[in-house]
Amino acid sequence: MNPFDYERAADAAGAVTIVTDRPEAVFLAGGTNLVDHLKLGVAEPDLVVDINRLELTEVKALDDGGLRIGAMVRNSDAAADPRIRRDYPMLSRALLSGASGQLRNAATMGGNLLQRTRCVYFQDTTTPCNKREPGSGCSAIGGYTRYHAILGASADCVATHPSDMAVALTALDATVVVLGATGERRIPVTELHRLPGDRPDQDTVLEHGELITALELPPPRPGASTYRKIRDRASYAFALVSVAARVDVDTAGPAPVIREAAIALGGVAHKPWRAHAAETVLRGAEPNQETFLAAADAELEAAEPLDGNHFKVQMTRGTISTVLAELTAASATTSESTTEDTHE
Amino acid sequence: MGHSLHLTVDGQEHTLVVDSRTTLLDALRDRLGVMSAKKGCDHGQCGACTVLVDGRRLNSCLALALTHDGAEVTTADGLAPEGELSTLHRAFLAHDAFQCGYCTPGQVCSAAGMLAEAADDAPSVVTDDLEGPVELSEEEIRERMSGNLCRCGAYVNIVAAVSRAAEESR
Ligand SMILES: Cc1cc2nc3c(=O)[nH]c(=O)nc-3n(C[C@H](O)[C@H](O)[C@H](O)COP(=O)(O)OP(=O)(O)OC[C@H]3O[C@@H](n4cnc5c(N)ncnc54)[C@H](O)[C@@H]3O)c2cc1C
Ligand code: SF4
Ligand code: FES
Ligand code: FES
Numbered sequence: 001m002n003p004f005d006y007e008r009a010a011d012a013a014g015a016v017t018i019v020t021d022r023p024e025a026v027f028l029a030g031g032t033n034l035v036d037h038l039k040l041g042v043a044e045p046d047l048v049v050d051i052n053r054l055e056l057t058e059v060k061a062l063d064d065g066g067l068r069i070g071a072m073v074r075n076s077d078a079a080a081d082p083r084i085r086r087d088y089p090m091l092s093r094a095l096l097s098g099a100s101g102q103l104r105n106a107a108t109m110g111g112n113l114l115q116r117t118r119c120v121y122f123q124d125t126t127t128p129c130n131k132r133e134p135g136s137g138c139s140a141i142g143g144y145t146r147y148h149a150i151l152g153a154s155a156d157c158v159a160t161h162p163s164d165m166a167v168a169l170t171a172l173d174a175t176v177v178v179l180g181a182t183g184e185r186r187i188p189v190t191e192l193h194r195l196p197g198d199r200p201d202q203d204t205v206l207e208h209g210e211l212i213t214a215l216e217l218p219p220p221r222p223g224a225s226t227y228r229k230i231r232d233r234a235s236y237a238f239a240l241v242s243v244a245a246r247v248d249v250d251t252a253g254p255a256p257v258i259r260e261a262a263i264a265l266g267g268v269a270h271k272p273w274r275a276h277a278a279e280t281v282l283r284g285a286e287p288n289q290e291t292f293l294a295a296a297d298a299e300l301e302a303a304e305p306l307d308g309n310h311f312k313v314q315m316t317r318g319t320i321s322t323v324l325a326e327l328t329a330a331s332a333t334t335s336e337s338t339t340e341d342t343h344e
Numbered sequence: 345m346g347h348s349l350h351l352t353v354d355g356q357e358h359t360l361v362v363d364s365r366t367t368l369l370d371a372l373r374d375r376l377g378v379m380s381a382k383k384g385c386d387h388g389q390c391g392a393c394t395v396l397v398d399g400r401r402l403n404s405c406l407a408l409a410l411t412h413d414g415a416e417v418t419t420a421d422g423l424a425p426e427g428e429l430s431t432l433h434r435a436f437l438a439h440d441a442f443q444c445g446y447c448t449p450g451q452v453c454s455a456a457g458m459l460a461e462a463a464d465d466a467p468s469v470v471t472d473d474l475e476g477p478v479e480l481s482e483e484e485i486r487e488r489m490s491g492n493l494c495r496c497g498a499y500v501n502i503v504a505a506v507s508r509a510a511e512e513s514r
Binding site: 001003004005006008028030031032035036038039048050052076079080082085086089092093096097099100101102103105106234235236 | 347363364365367386387388391394400401402403406407408410411454457458461464466467468469474475486487488490491492
């Protein structure tokens with residue numbers, strides 16, 4: 001590990017000022033990703049600003065019926081929060097499907113959103129990687145790509161975003177609250193992460209020194225929802241493919257009709273992937289297998305699998321249709337205003 | 345550059361000066377001579393370094409020591425004060441839940457943390473009813489212990505030991 005200075009921030013504004021003023025400074029939250037990168041030499045900051053004592057640890061009801069979750073709320077505490085369990089079960093399940101009990105006790109909401117890719121070449125500083133060292137090349141292309149992207153990748157980078165939580169937040173239309181040197185701004189979570197293009201080194205739209213202070217969830221929406229994660233082991237592994245979905249079925253007419261659908265995919269792209277094309281097919285359609293597969297196909301039309309991950313296209317298609325079948329059945333059998341959760 | 349650090353480890357108070365890069369695990373082992381927490385992968389992947397920090401289980405290899413200035417750290421040693429074995433320790437012995445024992449201190453700390461989490465009805469990903477009470481089935485124990493890997497493969501007996509400890513501490 002390279003030497004670095006250490007400072008403990010006393011408040012959010014102070015943390016922002018210190019990091020903004022030092023180009024090579026970084027925030028340290030739970031450390032479960034950053035400390036790993038310090039050891040691997042992937043991150044070489046000259047100053048680490050510890051934000052663990054900041055009072056961003058509250059989960060608070062909002063006036064509009066939504067929920068505000070402080071950036072320093074630990075993943076395990078958010079997953080166990082009674083309001084999140086009741087009103088946003090998809091988020092609770094996504095958090096609980098990530099990492100391990102020990103890691104979730106340390107990991108924070110802000111850090112989870114900003115964790116970096118698990119691409120093995122990104123983590124191995126002896127190999128070329130455009131995300132780590134712009135212009136050096138991409139070792140994954142033509143290499144080991146089981147965990148890599150099938151949607152939205154570029155010739156410069158084919159890495160995927162690893163967070164489970166972020167996929168649920170994407171389906172939930174969450175907002176990220178950010179404090180910068182010039183004040184606060186609010187970013188829809190769907191616009192926080194970037195596709196790689198020719199700047200894969202920039203994961204997000206955040207400026208250096210900007211601090212995530214909170215996440216805001218809109219009021220709970222009707223329908224049935226879930227988070228489904230497909231992985232190589234039953235536990236403690238990153239997603240090959242994951243699906244966060246909410247479906248609301250209207251059963252008032254002669255035949256049931258899908259009133260509303262929100263779908264986000266994990267493990268397939270450089271960012272949590274909002275499946276707008278699939279949602280468009282679903283809205284107003286009858287809930288049946290044909291509709292579900294048509295929705296998946298509409299989304300996957302743009303898929304460009306790599307040599308090592310063709311299987312992911314089928315896996316994503318199957319997972320979307322299975323999840324939709326379960327959710328439409330669950331939504332149709334529950335009263336219209338309740339949010340019901342089903343899961344694996 | 346040196347920073348002053350205060351830790352209470354297994355009931356003993358320590359003040360030491362550490363380099364900013366020191367992890368909690370290295371502070372325990374290399375600076376304080378507390379050998380109960382083990383270094384396996386050093387990357388958060390095996391759970392051998394699990395300790396309780398202010399009562400919650402964490403991977404000490406991914407924690408910077410300075411972040412935990414003032415904290416109360418409990419290792420598997422501290423769970424057995426004055427040579428008295430805890431329910432968990434006895435259950436591990438009774439069920440032969442180890443071979444080489446390298447992963448055991450982490451397993452014991454993780455089990456202690458996990459039992460407390462379950463007692464608080466914190467759900468896991470395999471809990472059917474997210475809002476309901478937690479029943480520590482084998483499936484629940486497996487999932488909750490999955491952050492601790494045992495290379496010797498004594499998993500079955502570890503689950504049995506934790507299950508017994510859960511029953512005894514009810
Ligand atoms: C073995 C292992 C398995 C894992 N499995 C999974 C998994 O299956 N699914 C999953 O989703 N995750 C998984 N994780 C990742 C884990 O969830 C993340 O490491 C964790 O969420 C990061 O949070 P943190 O608070 O520890 O962040 P840190 O490591 O402290 O920080 C991560 C990054 O975010 C920045 N940062 C942190 N907080 C803020 C803030 N408030 N504002 C601005 N910048 C900030 C830091 O500067 C750093 O760049 C795994 C990790 C490990 C080690
Ligand atoms: S896929 Fe992206 S992160 Fe992985 S080696 Fe290529 S450029 Fe680096
Ligand atoms: S040594 Fe800490 S998890 Fe392996
Ligand atoms: S008993 Fe040897 S690693 Fe678990």
